[in-house]
Each structure stands twice: as structure tokens, then as C-alpha cells.
Amino acid sequence: DAGVIQSPRHEVTEMGQEVTLRCKPISGHNSLFWYRQTMMRGLELLIYFNNNVPIDDSGMPEDRFSAKMPNASFSTLKIQPSEPRDSAVYFCASTERAEGTDTQYFGPGTRLTVL
Amino acid sequence: GENVEQHPSTLSVQEGDSAVIKCTYSDSASNYFPWYKQELGKGPQLIIDIRSNVGEKKDQRIAVTLNKTAKHFSLHITETQPEDSAVYFCAATITDSWGKFQFGAGTQVVVTP
Numbered sequence: 001d002a003g004v005i006q007s008p009r010h011e012v013t014e015m016g017q018e019v020t021l022r023c024k025p026i027s028g029h030n031s032l033f034w035y036r037q038t039m040m041r042g043l044e045l046l047i048y049f050n051n052n053v054p055i056d057d058s059g060m061p062e063d064r065f066s067a068k069m070p071n072a073s074f075s076t077l078k079i080q081p082s083e084p085r086d087s088a089v090y091f092c093a094s095t096e097r098a099e100g101t102d103t104q105y106f107g108p109g110t111r112l113t114v115l
Numbered sequence: 116g117e118n119v120e121q122h123p124s125t126l127s128v129q130e131g132d133s134a135v136i137k138c139t140y141s142d143s144a145s146n147y148f149p150w151y152k153q154e155l156g157k158g159p160q161l162i163i164d165i166r167s168n169v170g171e172k173k174d175q176r177i178a179v180t181l182n183k184t185a186k187h188f189s190l191h192i193t194e195t196q197p198e199d200s201a202v203y204f205c206a207a208t209i210t211d212s213w214g215k216f217q218f219g220a221g222t223q224v225v226v227t228p
């Protein structure tokens with residue numbers, strides 16, 4: 001199994017530009033999570049999906065952030081317009097929600113730098 | 116909601132010594148407690164987990180203990196090696212809550228040869 005795949009691994013952009021992060025969950029997993037990691041705030045849950053449906057987006061910091069999951073094998077996190085304070089590592093994680101199984105498997109992350 | 120506190124924030128140990136990281140949680144309904152290891156430039160990786168119907172679990176040099184009454188759980192690493200150097204995160208969740216984890220702030224472990 002290839003694990004959770006994220007792209008790009010690194011992204012450098014200028015303030016005001018649109019940024020799109022991509023995630024491919026592990027095949028067969030039906031829940032997907034987007035996290036943001038910074039030194040100051042640690043790991044923050046932004047949004048999560050179950051069976052492609054957004055369940056809780058209360059962690060999304062602002063309307064500039066949006067996420068979609070058009071099918072079971074693909075999700076995007078978009079920031080428009082980006083700001084320097086959005087600089088962080090963004091992780092995608094997936095899990096197979098079955099009884100007694102909630103282990104989340106993380107991708108390698110996307111390091112975003114907004115200049 | 117759930118709140119997880121993790122201590123210490125940094126831990127330096129000599130190679131071969133043991134390391135212990137402690138976490139407390141607030142929601143008595145939490146029933147699943149995973150531990151993740153994050154190496155530099157990588158995503159967190161699950162190393163061990165424990166469910167509320169078990170008090171202790173071991174996997175080679177790592178073990179996790181759970182005290183449901185006191186609402187705390189701990190990670191124990193014995194015979195530490197330089198490759199154990201990483202950031203370790205604890206987490207707590209209720210398995211029927213759509214899998215939403217509450218993570219601790221992390222512990223930076225440094226193993227010196």
C-alpha cells in the first residue's frame with residue numbers, strides 16, 4: 001500500500017495567491033482529515049470528511065479556506081487568497097471507520113510558505 | 116470537548132536509558148488512545164495504541180499504560196536508541212465520534228549517544 005499521498009510536498013507562494021493542496025487517502029478508507037501544524041499551535045484539525053461528506057469544518061480558520069472531497073480517492077484544501085500567517089505544514093490523514101478501528105494514517109505533509 | 120495535556124515538552128535521555136511521556140485527558144468517555152512518532156520532515160506515524168478495556172500494552176521496547184480512573188496514559192520507551200529521537204504525540208478520542216482526535220502538544224525526545 002502506498003499510504004496517504006500528498007502533493008505538492010513543498011509550496012512557496014506570494015501573499016494573495018491561491019494555493020491548492022491535494023490528498024489521496026489510502027484505498028478503502030472512508031474518513032479523511034486535514035490538519036495544520038505550526039510550532040505555536042501544534043496539530044490543529046481543520047476539517048474532516050466521512051464517505052466524502054464534510055462532517056465538521058469548525059477548525060477551518062477563515063472563509064479563505066475551503067476543502068472538497070469529490071470522490072473517495074481525492075481531496076483538496078484550497079486557500080484563497082493566501083496570507084503569510086497561513087505558512088505551516090498541512091497534513092492529510094485517513095482512516096477506515098469500522099467498529100473499534102479509528103487509527104489515522106498521516107501523509108508526509110505539504111510545507112507551505114507564503115511570502 | 117476533550118482536552119489532552121502532555122508532559123514533558125522536551126526530554127533528553129542517555130542512550131540505553133528509559134523515557135516516559137505522560138498525558139492526561141478530560142473526557143471520561145474517551146476510549147481510544149494512540150501514540151504517534153514524528154520524525155523531522157515527515158508525517159506522524161502510529162507507534163502504539165491502547166483501548167479503554169486494556170490497562171497496558173507492549174510492543175518490543177515500547178509500552179503504553181492507561182489509568183481510566185485518573186484519566187491518564189503514558190508511553191514508556193526502554194533501552195532508548197538514537198533513532199528514537201523524534202517528537203511524540205499522544206491523542207484521545209471516542210471511537211463513535213467520527214474519529215475526531217484531540218492531540219497533545221507533543222514531546223521532543225532527544226537520545227544522546
